[in-house]
Amino acid sequence: MAPKRICIVGSGNWGSAIAKIIGHNVKQKKFDDKFENEVPMYMYEEMIDGKKLTEIVNTKHENIKYLPGFKIPENVIAIPDVAVACKNADVLVFVLPHQFVRGVCKQIVGHVKKGAIAVSMIKGFAITDTGIELISHQIKDELKLECAVLMGANLATEVASEQFCETTIGCKDAKLGQMLKELFEAEYFRVTVVDDRDTVEVCGALKNVVGIGSGIVDGLGFGDNTKAAVIRLGLMEMIKFAEVFFSGSKSETFFESCGIADLVATCHGGRNRMLGEAIVKSDKWMEKGSVRVLEKEILKGQSFQGPRVAREVFGMLEKRSLCDRFPLFVAVHKICAREMNPASFIDCLREHPEHL
Structure with a gap:
C-alpha cells in the first residue's frame, strides 16, 4: 500500500506541539512505507509584525505566537487554505477550538480523499437542538469518515519540551488504532489504545470544567487538601455524567491518561486552572464579557475551553432537571457566567452529596 499522507488541521500551541511529534515520526526510516514525509498543517493566517504567520513558520520553523521557543520539523508545511492542506490526505488530525469544527468541515467537504480517516484531539462538546454532541461524531457526520480520538495529560509546552x-x-478498530499509535508515539510520549472512544472524549471535555474549579480554590487561597477535594468530587461528576448521557462507558477508562491523569494535570497546570484563579483575583470578574477579556490578557487570542463546555453541560443538566446531582459543574458555570460569587464555591464543596 502507498504511504499515508498526514494533515494536521489546526496550529495553536497543542497543534504545533503534536506537529513536532508527527513531523519527526514520519521521517523515521522504519516508517518509509507507512507515512509520507511531508506533513501539511492548516494554519489560520495572522499577521505578526507585518509578516504572515505561515511564512514565519515555513522559514523559521517555529510558531512564534502560540508555541515560541520550540522548533517544528522542516517537513511540516504551514498552509493557510484548509482545503489545499487536506488535499489527498489519508489521516486528518483535528486540533483546533471545538467551536470552529463545523465551519472548517464545511470548507473541506468534497476535498477529502475517499477512505480517509480522522483523529480528533479537540477537548470540548458541540451543542445541538437534541443536546450535547461529541466532536468526533460531528466530524464523522460532516465528512462521512471514521474518527478516532486522542486525549491525555498532555500540556502542550511540556510535550514540546519532550518531558515524558x-x-x-x-x-x-484495533488495526487502525495500531497505525495511529505508531504515528503519535515517541520515546517521551507513550500511547495506549482503548476501544471506549466516547468515554475518552468525554473525559477530555469535562476535565476543563473541573480545572476551573481547581483554579477558583487557588484564587481563594485554599491549599492542596481543598484542591484534592475538587479533583475527587469533579471525577465523581465526570463518571456520573458519562453514565447518564453516554451509556456503555467503561469505568476503567477513567483511570487511563485521558481520565484521572489529565484531570490532575489540568487542575495543577492547565490554562483553565489559570482562568479559575484569574476570575477570583481579577477585578473584572463581575464585568460583562469578563472571560473574553481574560482570554485576551492571558492566552494571546486563543480560547479557554472550560467556560464553553461548562455552559453546554449546564444547559443539558437544566433540561433534564439534574442540576442538583452535579453541583460542582453547575457552580463553575454560574461563576464563569457571573451569576455566583466565587467565594460561594467552597459551600458547593462542603454541601456536595456523598452519592450522586
Whole structure:
C-alpha cells in the first residue's frame, strides 16, 4: 500500500506541539512505507509584525505566537487554505477550538480523499437542538469518515519540551488504532489504545470544567487538601455524567491518561486552572464579557475551553432537571457566567452529596 499522507488541521500551541511529534515520526526510516514525509498543517493566517504567520513558520520553523521557543520539523508545511492542506490526505488530525469544527468541515467537504480517516484531539462538546454532541461524531457526520480520538495529560509546552507523558487513543478498530499509535508515539510520549472512544472524549471535555474549579480554590487561597477535594468530587461528576448521557462507558477508562491523569494535570497546570484563579483575583470578574477579556490578557487570542463546555453541560443538566446531582459543574458555570460569587464555591464543596 502507498504511504499515508498526514494533515494536521489546526496550529495553536497543542497543534504545533503534536506537529513536532508527527513531523519527526514520519521521517523515521522504519516508517518509509507507512507515512509520507511531508506533513501539511492548516494554519489560520495572522499577521505578526507585518509578516504572515505561515511564512514565519515555513522559514523559521517555529510558531512564534502560540508555541515560541520550540522548533517544528522542516517537513511540516504551514498552509493557510484548509482545503489545499487536506488535499489527498489519508489521516486528518483535528486540533483546533471545538467551536470552529463545523465551519472548517464545511470548507473541506468534497476535498477529502475517499477512505480517509480522522483523529480528533479537540477537548470540548458541540451543542445541538437534541443536546450535547461529541466532536468526533460531528466530524464523522460532516465528512462521512471514521474518527478516532486522542486525549491525555498532555500540556502542550511540556510535550514540546519532550518531558515524558502518556496519552490515550480511543479507536473502535484495533488495526487502525495500531497505525495511529505508531504515528503519535515517541520515546517521551507513550500511547495506549482503548476501544471506549466516547468515554475518552468525554473525559477530555469535562476535565476543563473541573480545572476551573481547581483554579477558583487557588484564587481563594485554599491549599492542596481543598484542591484534592475538587479533583475527587469533579471525577465523581465526570463518571456520573458519562453514565447518564453516554451509556456503555467503561469505568476503567477513567483511570487511563485521558481520565484521572489529565484531570490532575489540568487542575495543577492547565490554562483553565489559570482562568479559575484569574476570575477570583481579577477585578473584572463581575464585568460583562469578563472571560473574553481574560482570554485576551492571558492566552494571546486563543480560547479557554472550560467556560464553553461548562455552559453546554449546564444547559443539558437544566433540561433534564439534574442540576442538583452535579453541583460542582453547575457552580463553575454560574461563576464563569457571573451569576455566583466565587467565594460561594467552597459551600458547593462542603454541601456536595456523598452519592450522586
